[in-house]
Amino acid sequence: MKIRFLGTGTSQGIPVIGCNCEVCKSLxxxxxRFRTSAHIEINGxxxxIDTGPDFRMQMLRAGISHLDAVLFTHEHKDHTAGLDDIRPFNFRQNRDMPIYGRQQVIDQIKREFSYIFSEVKYPGVPRVITNVIDHAPFEVEGIRVTPIPVMHxxxxxxxxxxxxxxxxxDANFISEESKKLIQGSKILVLNALQKTAHQSHFTLEEAIEQVGSLNVEQAYFTHISHKLGLHQEVEKELPEGIHLAYDGLVLNLP
Known part of the structure; x- marks a missing residue:
């Protein structure tokens, strides 16, 4: 399995428009950081995972020319807004793109991209096959996927x-039932927005505490805001086995 971080930023990305902080000005x-997304290659x-507003540039930057499916974590725009840019994959592969999400995610996509689902379609619109998922494990092209319910x-x-x-x-609470599903992972990716308290995201300290309770070999933090600090400085503060992810980082699992 190869995991590539396509984006590791929060909803505004980094740099933030108009911001002159040291992170946004960093070279x-x-x-x-593009908006949060990941690409997984497994068994060919x-x-x-997620098609945010930067999806087109993420595909170009990573050189991804084939895509079998899209998984959606939730319906917020920074995770769905780039869906229209699956069109080149439709054309290249001559097939509809399977997308997977909870019912409320699929419903939101149908509202925001209504032209995809209209009875009379404009030529060249994206072609998708919607798959509603919930808490039960499911298969994508023969790959078993286990959903992990969390709260944002x-x-x-x-x-x-x-x-x-x-x-x-995009989490700030993981139930004990969900923690059991995570236990034993060799690699965990978890959001760590900033150092100060936030109503819907784990802070850096909270994310570190979560990792400590989950019995995983390595952890990488994502969905990072400019308020967290410079990558090179925050990385030095992290416990052994925990790292900040960054755009373009590639991880390999046997």
């Missing part, structure tokens, strides 16, 4: 476990 490529299959303030969000890899973004 370190690790401080320049290509899967993306009052909004239900799904993380996903594929083999020994678990991916969770």
């Amino acid at each position: 370190d490529f690790r401080d320049q 299959k290509s899967i993306v 303030h009052k909004l239900p969000v799904l993380g996903f476990r594929i083999g020994d890899f678990t991916y969770i973004t």
Whole structure:
């Protein structure tokens, strides 16, 4: 399994428009973050988690020319807004794109991209096959995926476990039942927005505490805001086995 971080930033990305803080002005490529998304290659299959506003540039930058499916964690725009840009995959592969999400996610996508689902379609619109998922494990192109229910303030969000890899973004609460599904992962990706308290995201300290309770070999933090600090400085503060992810980082699992 190969995991590529396509984006590791929060909803505004980094740099933030009009901001002159040291993170937004940083020349370190690790401080320049697209909206959060990940690409997984496993058993010859290509899967993306979330299609945010930067999806087109993420595909180009990573050189991804084939895509088998899209998994959606939740319906917020910074995770869905780039869906229209699956069109080149429709054309290249001559097939509709399977997308997976909870019922409320699929419903939101149908509202925001109504032209995709209209009875009379404009030529060239994206072609999708919607698949409603909930808490039960499901298969994507023969790959078993286990949903991990978490809470994003009052909004239900799904993380996903594929083999020994678990991916969770936009969360500030993980139930004991969900923790059992994460236990034993070799790699955990978890959101860590900033150092100060936030109503719907784990802070850096909270994310570290979560990792300590989950019995995982390695953890990488994502969905990072410019308020967290410079990558090179925050990385030095982290316990052994925990790292900040950055755009373009590639991880490999046997």
